[in-house]
Amino acid sequence: MYALVDCNNFFVSCERAFQPELEGRPVVVLSNNDGCVVARSNESKAMGIKMGTPFFKVKYLVDQGRLVVRSSNYTLYGDLSARVMSLLSEVAPKLEVYSIDEAFMNMDGVRDEDLPGICRDLIKRIRRWTGIPVSIGIASTKTLSKVANHFAKKYKGYRGVCVIDTDEKMRKALSLTPIDDVWGVGWRGAPKLEAAGIKTALDFVQRPVSWVRDRMGVIGVRTWSELQGIRMVEEEKIEKRKSICTSRSFANNISDLDELVLRVSDFAGKCAEKLRKEGTAAGTVGIFLYTNRFREDLDQYYPTATVNLDVPANSASEIISAALKALRYVYKPGYEYKKAGVVVTDIVDSDSIQQVLFGLDGQARERDDKISEVMDKVNTSGENLLRLGTQRPGHYADGIRREFRSGLYTTSWADLIEVR
DNA sequence: TCTGGGGTCCTAGGACCC
DNA sequence: TCTGGGGTCCTAGGACCC
Numbered sequence: 123m124y125a126l127v128d129c130n131n132f133f134v135s136c137e138r139a140f141q142p143e144l145e146g147r148p149v150v151v152l153s154n155n156d157g158c159v160v161a162r163s164n165e166s167k168a169m170g171i172k173m174g175t176p177f178f179k180v181k182y183l184v185d186q187g188r189l190v191v192r193s194s195n196y197t198l199y200g201d202l203s204a205r206v207m208s209l210l211s212e213v214a215p216k217l218e219v220y221s222i223d224e225a226f227m228n229m230d231g232v233r234d235e236d237l238p239g240i241c242r243d244l245i246k247r248i249r250r251w252t253g254i255p256v257s258i259g260i261a262s263t264k265t266l267s268k269v270a271n272h273f274a275k276k277y278k279g280y281r282g283v284c285v286i287d288t289d290e291k292m293r294k295a296l297s298l299t300p301i302d303d304v305w306g307v308g309w310r311g312a313p314k315l316e317a318a319g320i321k322t323a324l325d326f327v328q329r330p331v332s333w334v335r336d337r338m339g340v341i342g343v344r345t346w347s348e349l350q351g352i353r354m355v356e357e358e359k360i361e362k363r364k365s366i367c368t369s370r371s372f373a374n375n376i377s378d379l380d381e382l383v384l385r386v387s388d389f390a391g392k393c394a395e396k397l398r399k400e401g402t403a404a405g406t407v408g409i410f411l412y413t414n415r416f417r418e419d420l421d422q423y424y425p426t427a428t429v430n431l432d433v434p435a436n437s438a439s440e441i442i443s444a445a446l447k448a449l450r451y452v453y454k455p456g457y458e459y460k461k462a463g464v465v466v467t468d469i470v471d472s473d474s475i476q477q478v479l480f481g482l483d484g485q486a487r488e489r490d491d492k493i494s495e496v497m498d499k500v501n502t503s504g505e506n507l508l509r510l511g512t513q514r515p516g517h518y519a520d521g522i523r524r525e526f527r528s529g530l531y532t533t534s535w536a537d538l539i540e541v542r
Numbered sequence: 543t544c545t546g547g548g549g550t551c552c553t554a555g556g557a558c559c560c
Numbered sequence: 561t562c563t564g565g566g567g568t569c570c571t572a573g574g575a576c577c578c
Contacts, residue, residue, distance in 0.1 A: 153546035160546065176545040194546085221549095221578040308576050341552070341576080367548055416545060463547090523544095549577080559568080 123234060123260055123287070125227040125241055126267035127210055129203075130255040130275065132223035133161035136202050137192050139253030140531040149190045152177050155373050155523045156193055193527040201532040205252045213244055218357070226264060228357070234287060241283045261286040264355045265348035268305040269295050269323070296324040296349060306345035311338065323349055362402050362469060368392040369463025373523040375414065376459045382411075383446060389464040390445035394438045397466065398494055403434035405468030407444035411452065414460035425452035434470050437490035438497060441466065 129135060133151040138144045148165035152158065159175045166189060171180055183189035203222045211217045214227035229237060241258045248256050259271030266286050273295065274284035286292050302312035304323050314337070320326050326334075327349050334342045344354040368389040376382055386409060397404055408428035413420060427448035435441060445464045 155546075156544085158545050174545080178544040181544085224578070306576070310575065339552070363549075365549075369547065371546065373544095414545090461546095547578100551574105551576085553572100553574085555571090557568100557570080560566090 123229045123232075123237060123262055124264055124267040125214070125229050125237065126259045126264070126271045127206075127225050127227060127244075127256050128259075128271050128275070129206060129223040130257055131161055131163050132203075132254070133192075133194060133199055134163045135254050136195070136199050137528055138163075139202065140198075141528060144190060147190055148183075148188065149192065150180070151192050151194055152526070153194060155371055156525055157371065160194065191526050193524040195527050198528070198532055202252055202254060206248055206254055206256070209244070209248050209251065213240060216357075226267070229260075238283050238285055242281065245282045256282070258283045259286075260284070261292075262351045263348040263353050265305050265345060266292065266295075266351060269299055269303075269349075272299065272303060292351065293324065296327060297322055299323040301326055304345065304349065306341065306348075311342075362400050362471070364469060365465055365467045366393050366396045366404070366469070367463055367465045368396070369410070369461060369465075370522065371461040372459070377455065377457065379450075379453050379455070382449060382453065382459065382462060385462055386445050386449050386464060387442050389462065390442040391438045393445075393464050393466045394436055394441040394494070395498065397436035397441075397469070397472075398498060401472050402469045403436040403472040404431070404441070404466035405434040405470065406430050406466065407441055407448065408465040408467065409445050409448040409452070410463050410465070411449075411457075411459050412461040413457050417458070420458055421456070423454065423457045425454075427452045430468075434468065434472075436472055437494045439490055439493070 134144075134149045137149065137151065144163075146165070147163070148169055148171075149163040150159045150166050150171060151161040153160045156177050158177055159171060159173060159180065162171055162173070169183070169189070171189075177191070180189060184191050199222060207217070207219055207225060210225055210227060214225075214229065215231050216228035218226040218228065220226055232240070237260055241260065245256055245258065248254055257271055257274040259267045259269065259274050260283065261267040261270045270284040270286045274280045274282055277284075286295050299322055301307055301315050301320050301322060302309070304326070307315065315326065318337075320329070327346060329346075331343060331346065334346045338345075347354045370385070370389070372385070376385070389409075390407070393404070393407075406428055408426060410424070410426040412424050413422045415422065429444040429448045431440065431444060435444075441464075
């Protein structure tokens with residue numbers, strides 16, 4: 123069986139773990155730049171605030187004292203996530219961390235009748251040791267464990283754990299699950315299915331497989347099978363990532379090339395750091411620029427450009443210079459840019475890199491590796507204290523708005539540096 | 543005024559080959 | 561007038577996830 127563990131309202135719960143006065147109150151957490159709502163407490167959900175709502179649309183509620191708001195504090199969330207995952211790994215024979223707040227425990231080898239008890243104990247332990255409330259859904263496939271998890275969250279009676287382990291329970295659960303709640307059915311697919319008369323997951327599985335394949339392809343068939351207890355979603359392979367992207371929206375529009383050079387350098391430097399952390403190197407460096415698509419009064423421009431490296435690289439200097447080359451290639455003055463990003467692809471293991479004639483010679487590469495190593499040691503907290511000359515100097519000048527951020531409760535030395 | 547960020551996989555269509 | 565057939569590889573874009 124799979125046990126899907128999902129942290130309840132994760133970012134809000136992290137804030138509450140260190141600010142207990144937020145318990146019971148409507149709370150939302152905002153995206154970067156305080157742009158839009160990315161997490162809601164049950165109370166703010168009940169007020170009708172939707173995921174993704176732009177903050178300016180609910181700001182009046184904050185002004186009226188009816189809603190509490192926090193900027194996102196990813197340093198804190200990442201740290202609490204690691205603590206939760208570590209507790210899960212003590213119980214699960216195999217653990218697949220699926221996202222910052224979610225993990226599949228593969229419980230093969232554990233007796234089915236022991237599962238609910240194990241999971242209830244786990245919930246208590248996680249709550250006591252991290253302050254984070256979690257729910258657990260148990261079933262034979264990942265997609266069904268997602269369904270079970272919804273029920274565990276929704277109905278108090280389950281005390282945090284819902285099990286789907288018989289055909290009757292499966293049928294009942296599917297009949298009570300709206301089609302757009304099914305994992306793998308997105309906001310585009312759901313209306314199509316509803317138009318075909320499919321309202322619930324049960325309606326869906328009652329269609330013949332050929333019907334599903336014609337309309338939804340192999341992905342649809344996978345979901346259709348999983349909902350009936352046939353495992354189709356593979357075990358996560360612990361593979362290196364195939365692409366790495368660092369991008370941000372800007373608090374204010376940027377038109378100036380020099381300003382973009384600083385931001386893009388930062389993104390590229392961050393990509394290089396992520397590559398080194400995984401022990402990989404990238405053969406291609408790409409950048410993209412976006413103007414603000416919501417500003418219909420302004421000219422729009424969404425250019426992309428890529429640069430192929432002669433030899434895959436992961437040093438800040440090489441990734442940054444490639445990214446800047448791409449930037450200068452597509453940059454046009456006269457546009458108001460709202461967002462930019464760097465994407466590195468064609469990723470290989472760094473120890474598999476073969477020297478070729480036109481790459482850096484051995485000495486230069488060795489020097490670059492040493493510089494990178496020093497940067498990684500200093501930049502351990504995730505803050506770019508040490509950068510190359512093209513990167514923006516100064517620690518807090520990353521141009522991201524965080525008006526409502528709480529303290530860095532679990533990583534206090536970073537707090538000290540921020541105060542300096 | 544103000545609208546997130548980081549991934550994966552699949553598919554259709556074009557380029558190219560014989 | 562009439563203009564092959566089959567394969568691979570790559571890329572851009574769409575759809576989905578959190």
